[in-house]
Amino acid sequence: MKRRYLWVFITLVLFSLTNCGTLTNLPTSFIATTISSTTAEMTTSPPTTLVTTGIPTTSSEITTIINTTETLVTTLPSETSAFLTTTLSTTTLPVTTQIDPTTTLTEPTTTTIELTTTETNSFLSIAEILATQPSGTFLVQGTIYYVIATLDRPSYYLYDGSATILVIDSQSVAVGDSVQFEATFDYNEPAPQLMNVSNFTASAAPQTMPSYESMILADLATHAKTNINFYGNTLTITGTLLQPMPGMFRLVSGENSVIINNKSFVSGNPLLPLVNQTVTINVVVHFYDDMMSVWHVLYQSLYSAPE
Structure with missing residues (x-):
């Protein structure tokens, strides 16, 4: 039965080629339908007794079938042929370089060159x-x-x-x-x-003498000892001159006081006659006495007569 269907299909193809010219004149849907129907019937038909009636047996008939099949293949539409010969383009993936994890990366070393200029006779203030x-x-x-x-x-x-x-x-x-x-x-x-x-x-530099500035004794007595620029300042202060013990003099104003350091007097003491009097004097800030919590000053000269 299958061979009979095949023969019918081939006969139809030969008929079309003879009467219609080429296979390309047939509708594409007709060819597809015919092939699909024939294939389905060949697949689903139950096995039957082999029938040899009507099947070509001579070599000339077989040759004709082969030639017809070749013609069928070579006369397929150009779209179908192009589809069968199309080759997909090949995409090349980028190459990835792998770094050995055991490799130690070294950062570039930056070298800084310091230029030092030395000036001759350069004084620091x-x-x-x-x-x-x-x-x-x-x-x-x-x-x-x-x-x-x-x-x-x-x-x-x-x-x-x-x-x-x-x-x-x-x-x-x-x-x-x-x-x-x-x-x-x-x-x-x-x-x-x-x-x-x-x-x-x-030195050839001109003489530069500091001026004496007035300061309230309380401000001097409470001034921070950490102020490094305060040492050596020249001040004019007023207070009552006291002598708590031989060789020691204090200038007092209320609860505040300063000590007049004994290095102020190399030969004689001009302040001795002024004890217990209020005086105004010039002093140089000398140092802070941590033990007595008081500033020491150096007496410079008597600024005014006692009141």
């Missing part, structure tokens, strides 16, 4: 010294405005127009001398100071 508290030796200059001419640690105060500072030095000097020298900085008792003086010589 006293204000700079107090602000930066430098290490090592440096050059400084100024005018001497107070001398402590004692055998025990002789010293003097220096002023350069920017600030004041104590200098521990045994040079023979006088108030008003303009000097220059090399020294080192130290912040120890009794006050911020310059030490290890060397290459001491007179």
Whole structure:
């Protein structure tokens, strides 16, 4: 039965080629329907007794069938042929480079070159010294405005127009001398100071003397000892002069007081006749006494007669 259907299909194809010219003149739906129907019937038909009637048996007939089949394939519509020969394009994926996890990445090293310029005879101002508290030796200059001419640690105060500072030095000097020298900085008792003086010589800089400014004794007595720029200040203060014990003098105003340091008097004491009187005097702020919680000042000169 299957072979009979196949023969019928081939006969129809030959008929179409003979009467219609080529297979391309047939409707596409007709060809598809015919092929589908024939295939379905060949698949679903139950097995029957083999029938050989009407099946071509000669070689010429078989050759005709083969040629007809080739014609059928070669005369398919161009769209179908193009579809069968179309090749999908190949997409190339990007290549991924893998880093060995055991590899140590090293950051580039940045080298900074510092340029240092050294100036000859470059003086540090006293204000700079107090602000930066430098290490090592440096050059400084100024005018001497107070001398402590004692055998025990002789010293003097220096002023350069920017600030004041104590200098521990045994040079023979006088108030008003303009000097220059090399020294080192130290912040120890009794006050911020310059030490290890060397290459001491007179300075060509003009004489610069500090002025005395009036201050209420209470403001001086309560001033913060941590103010490094306060040491060496020149002040004019008023109070009652007391002598609590031999060789010790206090200037008192109410509950506030300051001690007039005994290094103020090298030969004689001009304040001795003024004890228990109110006086106005010039002083230099010397240091803060932690044990007695009081400021020490150096007496400079009698500013006015007692009242």
